[in-house]
Amino acid sequence: MEILLNGKRRPISGSLDLAAFIARHRNSPAPVVAELNGEIIQNERWDRTVLKDGDALELISFVGGG
Amino acid sequence: MLGTGKFRNKTELTASIKASGTEIVTVALRRIDIERHEDNILEYIPEGITLLTNTSGARNAREAVRIARLARESGCGNWVKIEVINDSKYLLPDNAETVKATEILAAEGFIVLPYISPDLYTARALVEAGAAAVMPLGSLIGSNQGLKSKEFIRILVDEIDGVPVIVDAGIGAPSQAAEAMEMGVDAVLANTAVATAGDPAGIALAFSLAIRAGRLAYLSRLPAGHSQAAASSPLTGFLFEP
Numbered sequence: 292m293e294i295l296l297n298g299k300r301r302p303i304s305g306s307l308d309l310a311a312f313i314a315r316h317r318n319s320p321a322p323v324v325a326e327l328n329g330e331i332i333q334n335e336r337w338d339r340t341v342l343k344d345g346d347a348l349e350l351i352s353f354v355g356g357g
Numbered sequence: 358m359l360g361t362g363k364f365r366n367k368t369e370l371t372a373s374i375k376a377s378g379t380e381i382v383t384v385a386l387r388r389i390d391i392e393r394h395e396d397n398i399l400e401y402i403p404e405g406i407t408l409l410t411n412t413s414g415a416r417n418a419r420e421a422v423r424i425a426r427l428a429r430e431s432g433c434g435n436w437v438k439i440e441v442i443n444d445s446k447y448l449l450p451d452n453a454e455t456v457k458a459t460e461i462l463a464a465e466g467f468i469v470l471p472y473i474s475p476d477l478y479t480a481r482a483l484v485e486a487g488a489a490a491v492m493p494l495g496s497l498i499g500s501n502q503g504l505k506s507k508e509f510i511r512i513l514v515d516e517i518d519g520v521p522v523i524v525d526a527g528i529g530a531p532s533q534a535a536e537a538m539e540m541g542v543d544a545v546l547a548n549t550a551v552a553t554a555g556d557p558a559g560i561a562l563a564f565s566l567a568i569r570a571g572r573l574a575y576l577s578r579l580p581a582g583h584s585q586a587a588a589s590s591p592l593t594g595f596l597f598e599p
Binding site for chain 2: 296297298316317318319320321322323324331333349350351352353354355356357
């Protein structure tokens with residue numbers, strides 16, 4: 292299976308839910324916001340959202356800025 | 358208000374926020390880089406500070422709206438600085454797209470602070486659209502050129518009622534912030550001048566003092582300037598015959 296993560300193609304194993312994916316890949320304790328196929332997915336729904344082949348996932352967080 | 362970009366390290370960021378006495382700081386949103394560990398910038402912002410997420414990266418209203426909604430989803434508040442820029446040389450804001458984004462986001466309950474080129478029609482449209490402030494640029498972002506648009510900011514100070522006028526961008530020195538406050542501007546937002554200074558916390562404190570001085574001067578009603586001299590000592594009773 293393959294998804295687009297932050298614009299880049301990425302192979303993933305099947306039946307992975309968003310919560311598990313984010314836990315595995317998050318790179319800091321900062322709040323992460325997830326947008327799947329253009330729709331914002333609230334935290335509470337992460338463990339019930341299963342990633343499918345071809346999904347476009349954006350994982351976004353805060354950085355410094357003016 | 359203080360921007361959090363461009364600091365050499367996060368310790369300087371925290372020290373600058375504290376030294377400045379600011380209650381509002383800006384942050385941005387970006388895709389996470391899963392290949393490397395990143396700091397959590399929020400850990401370096403003291404508790405109780407209001408986060409103002411900017412929509413940097415947005416090239417049009419639609420993208421700004423998307424970023425704002427993502428920011429709100431993070432649970433870190435609903436204050437948003439609308440920054441719509443599609444020119445990388447001057448980083449000038451697109452006033453028209455900023456108005457469109459403001460209309461949408463204000464209707465969704467965001468506290469909207471739009472960053473604009475100082476234009477009276479745009480400012481009026483923003484107030485009409487529900488903006489919580491208007492934020493005209495002093496000069497180009499990061500240029501430290503000060504109040505190049507001073508007279509156009511003055512027009513906004515004189516004509517825009519009901520929302521604060523906040524100078525954002527190009528403020529390069531505390532004296533420039535004082536100058537803005539003396540004119541009746543309600544607040545300033547600075548980032549580069551503090552973050553890239555030799556001693557950011559020192560400059561942040563200087564800004565704080567300058568802004569207070571400028572505000573007090575404005576409230577105390579500065580006397581007008583004149584093109585001719587007006588003596589300060591009496592013109593009678595001189596010791597020497599003319």
